[in-house]
Amino acid sequence: MQKKYLLAPGPTPVPPEALLAMAMPIIHHRAPDFLPVLDAAKKGLQWLYQTKNDVLILCATGTGGMVGSVTNFLSPGDDVLVINGGKFGERWTKICQAYGMKVEEIIVEWGHAVKPEQVEAALKKNPRIKAVFVQANETSTGVYHDIKSLASIVKKMDALFVVDAISALVAHDLRTDEWGIDVMVGGSQKGVMLPPGLAFVSVSDKAWKMADTAKTPKFYFNFKKERDNLAKNQTNFTSAVTLIIGLNASLKMLQEEGLENVLARHEKLAKATRAAVGALGLKLFPKESPSNALTAIEAPAGVDGQAIYKNLREKYGITGAGGQDKLKGKIFRIAHLGYADTFDVITAVAGIEMVLKGLGHPLKLGTGVGAAQEILMK
Numbered sequence: 243m244q245k246k247y248l249l250a251p252g253p254t255p256v257p258p259e260a261l262l263a264m265a266m267p268i269i270h271h272r273a274p275d276f277l278p279v280l281d282a283a284k285k286g287l288q289w290l291y292q293t294k295n296d297v298l299i300l301c302a303t304g305t306g307g308m309v310g311s312v313t314n315f316l317s318p319g320d321d322v323l324v325i326n327g328g329k330f331g332e333r334w335t336k337i338c339q340a341y342g343m344k345v346e347e348i349i350v351e352w353g354h355a356v357k358p359e360q361v362e363a364a365l366k367k368n369p370r371i372k373a374v375f376v377q378a379n380e381t382s383t384g385v386y387h388d389i390k391s392l393a394s395i396v397k398k399m400d401a402l403f404v405v406d407a408i409s410a411l412v413a414h415d416l417r418t419d420e421w422g423i424d425v426m427v428g429g430s431q432k433g434v435m436l437p438p439g440l441a442f443v444s445v446s447d448k449a450w451k452m453a454d455t456a457k458t459p460k461f462y463f464n465f466k467k468e469r470d471n472l473a474k475n476q477t478n479f480t481s482a483v484t485l486i487i488g489l490n491a492s493l494k495m496l497q498e499e500g501l502e503n504v505l506a507r508h509e510k511l512a513k514a515t516r517a518a519v520g521a522l523g524l525k526l527f528p529k530e531s532p533s534n535a536l537t538a539i540e541a542p543a544g545v546d547g548q549a550i551y552k553n554l555r556e557k558y559g560i561t562g563a564g565g566q567d568k569l570k571g572k573i574f575r576i577a578h579l580g581y582a583d584t585f586d587v588i589t590a591v592a593g594i595e596m597v598l599k600g601l602g603h604p605l606k607l608g609t610g611v612g613a614a615q616e617i618l619m620k
């Protein structure tokens with residue numbers, strides 16, 4: 243027997259409260275007993291998103307929410323600006339190109355956060371830009387982009403500000419209304435502690451106005467139809483009934499903890515992980531603005547990052563993540579997102595120490611664990 247620990251940046255562990263709720267018999271999505279379920283999910287998401295805007299609930303992975311956020315607000319040939327600092331930034335570009343938008347990119351060196359001035363300059367240079375796309379967390383590099391500053395810049399322009407917060411929701415404070423985030427995409431299998439299968443998208447008034455003139459063909463992800471259905475506590479097609487029931491259980495846990503405490507927990511877990519990395523003489527991959535949802539760590543010289551990821555899983559049952567694309571073999575990643583607490587970090591750090599030592603990298607066992615403990619005890 244080997245006990246499993248899921249410490250990947252999605253899917254993340256699902257708490258028993260949500261698992262049990264999802265074990266209940268299915269109910270019909272148009273029957274009266276489902277209406278209060280969707281109503282609670284809708285209100286819970288508005289709480290999590292810190293918004294009065296509609297938050298649509300789609301049956302799709304996060305990428306479905308990203309696709310809908312392109313097709314519902316833009317027309318083919320529109321100019322858009324994509325902040326591309328990793329694999330998920332790249333995905334915005336690919337989606338926009340697939341639907342015929344003219345993409346201008348700000349290429350951010352992997353491991354860095356975009357400089358808000360760059361975005362301001364790009365928008366001033368090309369006033370035709372209709373939307374700015376960014377990740378809150380670029381999950382492939384472990385970097386958090388400064389959404390507050392970016393929002394304050396885009397807000398002054400006609401362009402929409404569209405944020406992929408799929409891995410950042412719950413780990414970072416994202417004030418949709420206060421900061422002026424027009425469209426924000428979330429997903430079920432990250433911070434909200436559910437299986438994959440739901441995408442969430444908040445839509446501002448400014449975005450709804452653009453939806454009126456957007457000409458991109460669409461069928462499944464039709465946000466206006468979703469909005470009209472949501473007003474009646476329905477979804478356009480069959481609701482992902484089970485996942486939405488689970489969502490209410492997860493949201494209830496988060497609400498009982500309180501948003502401030504949830505955010506503080508993530509910050510502390512991230513700090514403890516980073517302290518362990520430093521104490522072990524390892525390097526964080528992010529050169530600035532490391533995420534509170536996950537920690538991307540450089541493999542030490544002479545050690546293959548994929549071997550670290552593989553050994554964690556095979557020897558100790560810990561599933562983290564390796565590096566993607568050009569970072570494959572160079573970094574490994576550990577999440578502390580959603581249903582994560584003190585001993586998830588301890589498990590991860592202890593596992594990393596044992597794996598590195600096993601791979602011949604010199605270190606004193608317990609060094610990283612001790613550094614993490616100091617922070618976790620505060």
Ligand SMILES: *Cc1c(COP(=O)(O)O)cnc(C)c1O
Nearest residue numbers: 252303304305330379381408409
């Ligand atoms: C996980 C993730 C996604 C969504 O991926 P899906 O596989 O479609 O759920 C998108 N963006 C970011 C930043 C992510 O971390």
